[in-house]
Amino acid sequence: MSYRGRGTNASSGMGVAEQSMTTYLELQRKKVHRYVIFKIDEKKKEVVVEKTGGPAESYDDFTASLPENDCRYAVYDYDFVTSENCQKSKIFFIAWSPAVSRIRAKMLYATSKDRFRRGLEGIHYEIQATDPTEMDLEVLKDRAN
Amino acid sequence: MTQLAETYACVPTAERGRGILISGSPKSNTILYTNGRSVIILNLDNPLDVSVYAEHAYPATVARFSPNGEWIASADVSGAVRIWGTRNEFVLKKEFKVLSGRIDDLQWSPDGMRIVACGEGKGKSFVRAFMDHSNFANCVRFSPDGSKFITVSSDKKGIIYDGKSAEKIGELSSEDGHKGSIYAVSWSPDGKQVLTVSADKSAKIWDISEDGNGKVKKTLTSPGSGGVEDMLVGCLWQNDHLVTVSLAGTISLFSATDLDKAPVLLSGHMKNVTSLVVLKNDPKVIVSCSYDGLIIKWIQGVGYSGRLQRKDNSQIKCLAAVEEEIVTSGFDNKIWRVPVHGDQCGDADSVDIGTQPKDLSLALLSPEIALVSTDSGVVILHGTKVVSTVNLGFTVTASAIAPDGMEAIIGGQDGKLHIYSITGDILKEEAVLEKHRGAVSVIRYSPDVSMFASGDLNREVVVWDRVSREVKLKNMLYHTARVNCLAWSPDSRMVATGSLDTCVIIYEVDKPASSRLTIKGAHLGGVYGLAFTDQYTVVSSGEDACVRVWRLTPQS
DSSP states (O other), rough: OOOOOOOOOTTOOEEOOHHHHHHHIIIIIIOOHHHEEEEEEEETTEEEEEEETTTTTOOHHHHHHOOOOOEEEEEEEEEOTTOOOOOEEEEEEEEOTTSOHHHHHHHHHHHHHHHHHHHHHHEEEEEEEEGGGGOHHHHHHHHHO | EEEEEEOOOOOOOOTTOOOOOOOOSSSSSSEEEEEEEEEEEEEOOOOEEEEEEEOOOOOOOEEEEEETSSSEEEETTTSEEEEESSSGGGGGEEEOOOOSSOOEEEEEEESSOOOOESSSSSSSSOOOOOOOSSSSSEEEEEESOOOOOEEEESSSEEEEEEEOOOOEEEEBOOOTSSOOOOOEEETTTTSSEEEEEEEEESEEEEEEEETSSSSEEEEEEEEOOOGGGEEEEEEETTTTEEEEEEETEEEEESSSSOTTOOOOOOOOSOOEEEEEEETOTTTTEEEEEEEEEEEEEEEEETTTEEEESSOOOOOOOEEEEEEEEEEEOSSSEEEEEEEEEETTEEEEEEEOOOOOOOOOEOOOTTEEEEEOOOSSSEEEEETTTEEEEEEOSSSSSEEEEEEEEEEEEEEEEEEEEEEEEEEEEEEEEEEEOOSSOOEEEEEEEOOTTTTTEEEEEESSEEEETTTOEEEEEEEEEOOSSOEEEEOTTTTSSEEEEEETOOOOOETTSOOOSSSSSEEEEESSTOOOEEEEEEEEEEEEETTTTTEEEEEEOOOO
């Protein structure tokens, strides 16, 4: 049984907005987005969608959309061709928590991640990045096969 | 893309009072020796043709080719033996722990199926003791046909035994014999002569007669300064090449057929090469310096070109060089300025600056101005005169002076970069830049002086615009350990960084940091020196005592 809609996170009390789930499903099922960036809205106490990118956008566009000094969650749809020449697509969940961000932000995102992540079905790989080198395209290429 | 163009190999590690082992290939003129944790495979006919095997976790002591030349067995001080293939990227065949201590020597059986190893520790011990020497027996070798074996010792004698009965049959004649401990011996391929090397700095060729006595045929000496470093500690008779190795690591190649021909001298570094400089007027010449005070000149395409003969051989910590002059600092409180003519150094002038110098840089346009950073401040020198000593109040870890001598950047332990303007002997702080999250380890101005780059102990490098003092390129965080050195390309478009993690990373200033070129495993133990010789060639040096030249192919 998986939760949909509002629910609470035992550790930090952050919920997941309805819109976040539907946007994720759009990426997963209809391939409408290349990436979705989520942010924790402290006032509403939930995870909301901050930005989405169209299917034509590149990985560089995605990394440029992430703030340098603040944490975010992101989902990226990675398309690639395997060694056997199959076109494949894998969904990456990226917990972006830069070392230069405030400790309060890191704590908040870290404790809320689990609850949020469990609600997203169909994630193939998860990456935790504390600086841009840890979510380099090479890292995705290595993980996906 | 990067490609290894040349390797200037290190020399065998040698210590006083002990012989070293070098062995040769049964099929070609390739020899094997060890330095640190590496096994070096060197082609005597073309010294630039060298490969390095760096898989041992402990210092390697000896390496030998198998009789069919396909495998190499190498051993180290932990008692481990590794057998690996000579071709195909040195694929490991087997590894096992033979003794609990250092392995001193190992030998393949003629059928290539077994190996015998000897050394220290609670392991296998020798089969029979021979007590005919009065001092350490340094080396024992069977003749190629197995009919005899010879032992040489620190008592200056060489004794020949029958190969089967192990009875003493003769001696190396004491007439014209060695005057110092004999460290190594090697048989000629036909088993009729032996080559010995000794602490008396000479090598001798002896004719071994049928009755087992040896007479000196020829004494070979290499040119040297005559000091302790010329003592010979290793030898090998490899086909036509007679190889002798001195305590300083110089390899001399004599010809067995033409004994009067002057030897070819090969040398290199034995220890960590901490700095590299390329002189502007001849970009093919590379000057490298290791911390034991050895300065060597290399020429691209040729290899070893000569040693800079210094009047004193003290250790060197920092080195800066311009045409005709080298400025060095060591572990005392002095800065030395040495004029250089060709390969000879003139008389050095020194200045005592009162505390230990930590970093040194020269204003390239007026090299008599030098900036020396010390523990908590800087000292400005004009020639050998101390112009000013400034206590800055923070712990200084790196410094650089602009080519025109008007500006200096000092990096601190806290990662802050302080920019000072220099007027005469006064330093005025102009700005403090905060970006680094670790102590600053290196700062370099770009050749066109429009930018400068700084690296820190937290693996990060930042490129700044000099005028606006804004960050020009960031996220250069791809190293996984401290950044040791940094170099700009001559057109100021690329920055190369070297780190303790053994990688060299080359970034283009106009492109994002993620589109970088990485050279992995450039130097076992860490990269300590870097320089560009031209737009597409990078030279690096490191803890493995080797200097490597890399070619960059521009990406279309």
